[in-house]
Every structure is written in structure tokens, then in C-alpha cells.
Amino acid sequence: MGRSPCCSKVGLHRGPWTTREDALLTIYIRTHGEGNWRSLPKKAGLLRCGKSCRLRWMNYLRPDIKRGNIGAEEEDLIVRLHFLLGNRWSLIAGRIPGRTDNEIKNYWNTHLSKKLRKQGFSLREAPRRSKRPNNNNNNNKNGLSDDRASEMEDQGPKIYAPKPIRFLPRLGEVSEMRMESSDASSSDSPDGDRLGFGWSPATGDGDDGLFQIGGFEHQMNYNQLEFGIDQYYGLSLQADDGQLERVYLEYSELLQSQVEMDLFQESTIVL
DNA sequence: AACCTGTGCAACCGCGTATTG
């Protein structure tokens, strides 16, 4: 019944990650892709729990993460999205290419909240989540805890927020690109044209092939291709100066007009 | 040089939700 038991934490490493652990995790995910976090540590040869692996990958090792100082335009967008969305860091991060929810949360807590208070803004504290133990019998008829239900009543109608959309092609989409480009020259495909790359599978059963980008050709396998596209596509989007402003405007319009969030989600996929 | 204090950020914790059998 249900899923298999969660990993035991006995004997697992905690605290800061070592270079070796980072390398093991990166290599494993580059080869097998994200997901199955519970079984990943064992398969990757790591003495960490899956949760820790996921966090390390999402917040630090992912190739599309933009490191370094948060720019003025990004800061402005964070402030405005926070005004619209509150402490929904994941949603905010999903609209800022290359930034993680943890990074934005930290930046808000250490820089922006103080800065805004200095400027005279009174910041609303986020409602505390109940620390009551998770007990399924404690749910009300809507499947919500009493605390959560009363919190929602206080806040009025609930707006259903979309899951943050990564500004990157996903595994299946890359597969589609590969399928579309399975003839001799993949740059004929619309995606290849727009992204400026092409993929020519080698003959045989393996995943090897020829990846073309910017006039250069690279021999690589499918997993390396996916990794490369992630990086390339992420960088190309980061170079779009007007994107952050458009993202904010979309959210702003959405909340004003109360358009269905899931329709909005469809409309904002940038691929 | 030694200590104290503040800051930044990676990592952890615990909860709610989604998924699975």
C-alpha cells in the first residue's frame, strides 16, 4: 500500500556538502536526470537523504542558476512580486530566471526587508504556519487543518497560484526536439531554428549524436545534450532585458482581472 | 591579538499537498 518507507536518517551525512559529494550528485543527475530523490542518494553513492540531495541540486548545483549579486532590475521585480504574492518565494523565483527560492528568500530577509523598512514601508508579517503535528484525523471536511481553514477565511477568497514555470525545456520537450530532428539536419525544426541549435543522432542504438550550436559541432550523448540546452536556453533568456518587466506586468494584470490562474499558466510558457 | 557583534547564506525542519497502491 502506498509508497515504500522513507529513508532512515541513521548514519547519513549532514551539514555542508563536500566537493566530492557535489561531484557525485552532479554526475548522477546529468546522467539520469532529476527526480526519484529518495532512491537517488543510494544510486549515486551518497550518504545523504534524498531531501538533502534535492535541496543541494535545486539551490546550488543546477546549471541554470545565476550566481552573483542580484541586480537592480531583479531587486525591483522581487519587491513588486512580493507585494503581489507575499512570501511565496517559489512563485517569485519561478519568474526570475536563474534565481532560487532560497536565494530570494534570503535576499529578502537580509537586505530588502530592512531596506524597505528604512524607506518607511510597513511590511506585513507572514502568518505563522501551525506547528501542530500532521494528523490526518485533524482535517476538516475540505481536507484542511482547522488552522489553515481559519487562516483562509481571514484572508478572503483564495487565488490559485500556478506552479512556478522553469524557463527551460524539460526532459520530454528535449525528447520531442530530438524526435523532430531525427532526420539528417535537425536545424530544420522550428525549435532548432529559434534556439539556434541542431541535433543529429548517430546511427546505432546508443544515445550519441552530433550537437550543433553557433556554427560549432560537438560529439555528445543525449544527457549531455540536455544539460547543454539547459545552460544555453537559460543564458539566452537571461540576456532578454525586457523579460523581467513583462513577467511583473503579467502578474499584475492577472491579479487585477482575476483571470483563472491555470489559463494564465498556459499563456506564460515561453517556449 | 582577542573578543564581541552583525551579516550572509547554506542547510535543516516540519508542515501541507500530491501521488501511489
Next chain:
DNA sequence: GCAATACGCGGTTGCACAGGT
């Protein structure tokens, strides 16, 4: 439909480092 579990998220903690005394 239910129970068990994985996953994802936001809040919090703790450590390393910098700057001040």
C-alpha cells in the same frame, strides 16, 4: 476512498566570515 509515503515549500537555524572595539 483510504492510508502511507514522497515531494515541495516556507520558516528557521547555525556556522563562517567581516568589521569593530
